[in-house]
Amino acid sequence: MSKVFLLGANKEIDRAKQVVEVNQIIQMEGYSYDRYVVYEIRKNDWGIAYKLINLRTKDFQTADIIRPLNEKFGIGYYYDSENPQFMDSFEVAILLQQAHGQKQAEQDEAEKEKIRVEQVKEIGGKRFAEIFPEDAQAVIVARLKQDDSDRMTDYYAHSTQRTVILGFSKHKRDIFPEMRKHAPNLEETEYLAEFNEDYEHREKYSMGDGYYLGESKYCGWIIEKVKVYDRNRTIEDFAYTAGNENNIHLSKTDTTPPSKPTEETKGGCILVEYSAKAVAVFGDTKSIKDELKAMGGRFNSHLTFNGKRLAGWIFTKSQEQQLAYYFGLD
Numbered sequence: 001m002s003k004v005f006l007l008g009a010n011k012e013i014d015r016a017k018q019v020v021e022v023n024q025i026i027q028m029e030g031y032s033y034d035r036y037v038v039y040e041i042r043k044n045d046w047g048i049a050y051k052l053i054n055l056r057t058k059d060f061q062t063a064d065i066i067r068p069l070n071e072k073f074g075i076g077y078y079y080d081s082e083n084p085q086f087m088d089s090f091e092v093a094i095l096l097q098q099a100h101g102q103k104q105a106e107q108d109e110a111e112k113e114k115i116r117v118e119q120v121k122e123i124g125g126k127r128f129a130e131i132f133p134e135d136a137q138a139v140i141v142a143r144l145k146q147d148d149s150d151r152m153t154d155y156y157a158h159s160t161q162r163t164v165i166l167g168f169s170k171h172k173r174d175i176f177p178e179m180r181k182h183a184p185n186l187e188e189t190e191y192l193a194e195f196n197e198d199y200e201h202r203e204k205y206s207m208g209d210g211y212y213l214g215e216s217k218y219c220g221w222i223i224e225k226v227k228v229y230d231r232n233r234t235i236e237d238f239a240y241t242a243g244n245e246n247n248i249h250l251s252k253t254d255t256t257p258p259s260k261p262t263e264e265t266k267g268g269c270i271l272v273e274y275s276a277k278a279v280a281v282f283g284d285t286k287s288i289k290d291e292l293k294a295m296g297g298r299f300n301s302h303l304t305f306n307g308k309r310l311a312g313w314i315f316t317k318s319q320e321q322q323l324a325y326y327f328g329l330d
Helices: 089-131 176-184 186-194 230-242 288-295 317-326
Strands: 004-007 011-016 024-029 035-044 047-054 059-064 067-068 076-079 138-147 158-169 199-204 208-213 220-227 263-266 271-272 278-283 300-306 308-318
Touching: 035 089, 047 288, 067 288, 076 199, 076 263, 089 230, 138 186, 158 176, 158 230, 176 186, 176 208, 176 220, 176 288, 176 317, 186 220, 271 317, 278 300, 288 300
Parallel strands: 067 076
Antiparallel strands: 004 011, 024 035, 024 076, 035 047, 047 059, 138 158, 138 220, 199 208, 208 220, 263 271, 271 278, 278 308, 300 308
16 A cells, blocks of 8 residues: 555655665755755555655755645655756765765764663662662652743643652652651752742652642652662662762661650651550640641550650550651661
């Protein structure tokens, strides 16, 4: 089937019919407006393939449809049927040689970069495995975002320019106070340690970006959690990042073994060993009640502490290390 119908142009094109010659100059319209020279014409079961060289960039391209300029409609390759232009065969031969040389240089550079990346990942994989706690359920990272949007065309996009490992979490829940706790580990994200409701983004919907802490997902630094589902896969995913030591900014609590507190205080709250099977949190917990509930706590206004009846949050003993990590006590 060599014939195609261009719906917008309302025209049928027979791709088996040759329309330009070798060494003829054509041009792109509606996109880059670059000019090309045809250096080879190949025939196949689907029609004709025109092999092109971009006169500006010396990149190779292939076109199967080239239309007359006087029938211009939309983006595509066009030829001037009234005043066709040609290059000298010798000029095309030199251009072809330059294009092949450029392509080979690009391939060599790409191969060098591939080797470099693999070397960095090998180093980073070992480094990350050494700091990756066995009980980690998530990695807390900072990402520097770049706005790649083009608002003139309603195109919105962003890319990550840098990833920094800030710490680890022993649970998979997205808790903003936990993210704020790790913000000071990197100077550029230190300002995110201060509570600001506008920085808390909850985009757990289709095509959303999940939970992240920051001004915008399009520009600047954000902090988010990356869940761990397969330890080896996570090590592989962060190997390149960890290949640069400057991309690892851990606090002391992330580099020392967790302790077993029987009674610790932090931020107006106290974590105590309530019984052989339970721990409790007392103090001013109003601002973090949602986080305590999310971690499995139950509020009880009739608990006893130091011989006095006191309201607090009760947790199973298994939550002790998680709470110590949350309050920065481990």
